[in-house]
Amino acid sequence: MNQKENALLSLQGLKSYYESRDGSEVAAVDGVDLELYPGEIVGIVGESGCGKSTVVRALMRLLDPSSARIAGGKAVFCGKDLFGLSEREMCGIRGKDISMIFQDPLSALDPVYTIGDQIEEILKAHEHISESEAKEKALELLREVNIPSPELRLNQYPHELSGGMQQRVVIAIALACRPQILIADEPTTALDVTVQAQILELIRELRDKLNIAVILITHNMGVVAAICDRMLVMYGGVVVEEGTCKEIFKAPKHPYTRGLLAAIPSIKEEKEELYTIPGQVDVMKVPVACCRFYKRCALAADICRRSEPELKGEGGHLCRCYMAADGAEGSSGGLGFGKEALHG
């Protein structure tokens, strides 16, 4: 694979540790590799606390320095290591080359400025343009994200818009400077289902139009299935399974992924109870020397307790498990596993 050369962004062994109250360090992200190519949407999936948000915050260097640190790894963007840049250079990259949108659009917008002001702010921060040009461009951006009567919206305050509209504004701001990478941290979690679909559709549309790469963080498998090309399943700070969405949905390998898929309620099948993965995400104190999932895993064997499996596989479908099921088992295998875990 010589693809590595033309990757837009490549994370190599990214580690980010949080300091816990007793002074020991907890690995929120413990060695994550990720390659991102222009025009693709990569989903990072996992339950709360698995480190998915920390990955992108670390790569944007937005972690709170008083509690978290980047403990290792590289983030190479266009030949530059982001972790080696000065804060000033990093400011020039954030918003211009790599943009980010957040979960709750209302709180991501400054309440005291109008929509227009906030779009113009980022334009003026990264480009030398005049007041009237900025206004013109802001209007254009609002049209691009399909906001009705954009002239009116320019002079409105964030709280005057609906949630879906606010998220559109946030996307307009994020895309104002034509970034190459858009990071979406749970962009639809705070929205209701119909609006979710619209926002996802908008993200896909803009990806097609602008050929940007998108990292989409979510805990919702449905969202991943809807728009992602590739996906990373994270657990306990590491990637446990990686591959194209098609492959993973068809033949999940890691027990955790299979559990996640089994937990999606289906209308075709009548279930007495919804499947849940027993237990909760464990706190990962470094160094970790076992499979991170073994306490919750129905397939856990002795070897899982003794050493951590490698992320390996063929044809880009990687899995971090000693007990990895063969692809042939299919998605029904995943569900079968689910019942087993529930009743056993």
Added chain:
Amino acid sequence: MMQRNKRRNGRSGIPPMILFLIITFFIIVGAGLLAPVIAPVDLAETDLTKRLIKPSFLDPLSPYLMGTDNLGRDVAVRLLYAIRETVLISFSGMMIATALGTALGIISGLSGGYVDMAISFFTDVRLSVPTTFIGIILACILGAKPTTTVLVITITGWSSFCRLVRSQIIQLKKAAFIEASRSMGAGGLRIVFEHILINIASPLIVQITMELSGFILLESTLSFLGLGIEPPGTSLGVMVSSGRDYMLTHWWLAMIPSVVIVVMILQISLVGDWLRDRLDPKLKNRS
């Protein structure tokens, strides 16, 4: 504090009541500041033959609008000079205290750690010492003069601004839109000035108006106690203080400056209250 949620009946613009308050406030302050132009007199000049003449609103034959004081000086003229002195002192004190308190609050809120602990400690120390006590000590060391009063206002005033700004910043620092703004490439200073300061502007302005009335009172208190302006100079507090001896027989001597103090404080507080509503974007455009 004032929790009344006033609904403005006008769609936009300034309601007539507030406009009236603002205009009258500027008339009072303007007349005070222009006192040396309107009535150029020597404040030390006395005329005992004309002492304690009734004001014309009590005695229509009196040539003096507000009567004369115990040394035969025109109360109306002295009132102008008193307003001038009080306004100059309390406004300059307010500005220095606000600037100092806000700056310390920003430093404290943003840096956290030991710097924050040290500044918060000094804020608490300052708040635990009574204001008048600080005034007395400083007046003893530096003597009773206008600059001393400004200094007292500064020293006593900064702490409440510092506390307010610090708490607001700690709250805002974690706000999602600050992180969003950082993720869009805004640098530290831009965030402080364009996002944090603007967002704390409305509580700060309300605090300023509240403190300002307190500062006017403080100036008057110190002068009343003889720690601020000394005769023949005058301020509202000095006038109340010297009029106090004649309270039973010539009540207007103390009453007139007192009324001016009350009116000015009311004007500032009511306008501040209105401003707070006005500056809150959530209440804007609401009829």
